Amino acid sequence: MNKPVEVNVVRVFTTDSGELGNQLGIVWASDATRGREQQLAAAIGFSETVFIDSVIGGVATIAIFTPAVELPFAGHPSVGTAWWLREQGMPLTRLVEQAGDVAVRYDSELTWITGRPEWAPSFVWRPLPRPEDVDALDPDDVQDGPDYAYAWIDERAGRLRTRMFAPRLGVREDEATGAAAVAITARLERDLEITQGRGSRIHTTLLDDGFVEVGGRTFADPSFTA
Numbered sequence: 001m002n003k004p005v006e007v008n009v010v011r012v013f014t015t016d017s018g019e020l021g022n023q024l025g026i027v028w029a030s031d032a033t034r035g036r037e038q039q040l041a042a043a044i045g046f047s048e049t050v051f052i053d054s055v056i057g058g059v060a061t062i063a064i065f066t067p068a069v070e071l072p073f074a075g076h077p078s079v080g081t082a083w084w085l086r087e088q089g090m091p092l093t094r095l096v097e098q099a100g101d102v103a104v105r106y107d108s109e110l111t112w113i114t115g116r117p118e119w120a121p122s123f124v125w126r127p128l129p130r131p132e133d134v135d136a137l138d139p140d141d142v143q144d145g146p147d148y149a150y151a152w153i154d155e156r157a158g159r160l161r162t163r164m165f166a167p168r169l170g171v172r173e174d175e176a177t178g179a180a181a182v183a184i185t186a187r188l189e190r191d192l193e194i195t196q197g198r199g200s201r202i203h204t205t206l207l208d209d210g211f212v213e214v215g216g217r218t219f220a221d222p223s224f225t226a
Helices: 037-044 075-087 131-135 178-188
Strands: 006-012 022-028 048-056 059-065 094-097 100-106 111-115 124-127 147-154 159-166 171-174 192-196 200-206 212-216 218-225
Touching: 006 075, 022 037, 022 075, 037 048, 037 059, 048 075, 059 075, 075 094, 075 100, 075 111, 075 178, 075 212, 075 218, 111 178, 131 147, 131 159, 147 178, 159 178, 178 192, 178 200, 178 212
Parallel strands: 022 048, 059 094, 124 147, 159 192
Antiparallel strands: 006 022, 006 218, 048 059, 094 100, 100 111, 111 212, 147 159, 159 171, 192 200, 200 212
């Protein structure tokens, strides 16, 4: 019989007041989880679940799973894990993920991570004329994905309205997608303030070395066992 596993829960890319955000499960890797990561991620049911293998000298090694597949990199799991570990007294400078090393920094309000656009999935880009057109989309019209729909709220200010659908990854609609934020920032070649899903908030900065920095607020929710 499998042992119960504690699942720590955070919401990543919340509004300024801590509302909304994308839920993330965070699990310490152990004999009870090894070889069961995909099964556990499907049972937990969040768009992503992180398994922390180790934290040594400010460097955490993690694996990221959707309900259907393992991901080499993902933004909201990276931000959420970095924030949660700091709350546990283990601030990070770096995450080691399958895609590569992910730099971490903290400011007074946001947690920031860096990623490369080629680490993100290959999105079907769906630019639309108006934010209202993004709002009107039906997730059930997407059969494969990942599809990323976007429209300018205010192009001069870099404010973008987005939604992301990825049924192939086991995610009907993702509330906030950091990897997509990395890719769209590189695609549009500018810093962005993204409003995704029901209103979650993602901040991005285009760096000079081919990386994109992604930041947001994170809040904790009650843990549970799976």
